[in-house]
Amino acid sequence: MSRPVSLDAPLDELLDAARSRYDVRFEPVTVAGQTLEILQIADLEALLDRLVATAGAGPIELPYWAKIWPAAMLLAHFLPHLGPGEGRSLLELGAGVGICGLFAARRGFRTLITDIHPDALLFARINILRNGLADTADVARADFSADRLGRRFDVVLGAEVLYLEGLYRGLAKFLAAHLAPDPAAEAVLAKDYTRKATRFLSLADTEFHIAERVVGYKETNPENGEPERKLCQIFRLRPRKQA
Template sequence: MADSLLALRTSLAEQLAELRGVQPDQLPPALLDISVRRVGDAYYVCPADWEQLRHEEGGAGRPIPYWARPWPSGVALAGHLKDHPPAENLKVLELGCGLALPSVVAARAGAQVLATDGHSDAVAFAAHVLSINEVEGDVALVDWSDHAGHLVDRGPWDLVLAADVLYTSQNVEAALRLFPHLVAPTGTLLLADPNRKGAQGFLAAARAKFELVSDRGPDVTLHLLTPRNG
């Protein structure tokens, strides 16, 4: 186990350094102090001490690494997909994937998955999470709220996954502009949200173009949106 963790750390260091444009020894130590953990029957690799990583990144003037831990919405979305697996070869896009647990579950069901995030570190970790679960899937560095044109060009998508992405008004506005162009006419948008006020604003406006079914929970609500035809 120690040898495999060392190999994983070495591989991550090489990719993270390349994506950041630095030498491996210039990476924050907490970024490479990793552990492999389990949620349900899926594994993920993450920085072992998120608070320390947050401290080191803050000291370097970098953004808070929200991507580096599994949040309840992502876990809930992964659990829903395990209980309701997508069809084999379904074309699936995950936005703001972070550690990509929903993508792992979808890929395990045989879907064709593209996991995307706007943070380069997240993309490197997501690729390794897919690998340690021995599933096939692509990853891409894309900030969907700013630069999602090529996601539209690669679509439309049979299933679009998003967990806790509506945390700012700018994201809500971007989602209202973008999401209708991502989802295939017979496709589905599956949104997991920790009952944020912004999500309610998005859903109210999205009803003009989507049919909505919600499975409300005390901490996370799953919203299934299908395009209105005609």
């Protein structure tokens, strides 16, 4: 088993820890004219094959945190609609490698990138340091279905955090507890259009004004290499109660 490494360690030590667990590489990701180098598992499909082959009869922990989901990319592209980042705080939930939070930090938001998986936090911290964002971004473990961070934020982002109905009530309460009581404060959640979240919207409606936007994008079909049109829903939630 790999020796745990402090997330406060220097970049080279964090990279050594990541390389001891995975075959990794940095890949450029560009959003709205800004390019960041993002640490990725070099061959995610090969990793999945190995996990299946070695799991036997036991459960398989799939590294969902390592994939850059289309909803996360679309949410990162949505950042300019939130206005300038300087002087404002932002929290990313279920961040994985931290795509949205990293680009938010590049736009000047004081950003906290959170996830429950320790390797997600490791990758996100490496990405922060690799891209020179340590002055505006940090990482922390947070379970958005249960935890409280003891602070409020001007913006809360979450891509594909509506995947389990059992988390909906906890997520709605988390958002209410962490959004600043300010007219400009908002949570922005993005998800694949095919994932239904009707119950979450019903729960959140008691605390938030909710606006929905549907965004189309193209994704290559892995089987035939042809582009396919997909849809993503973006929800903007503003607290009903203000200070």
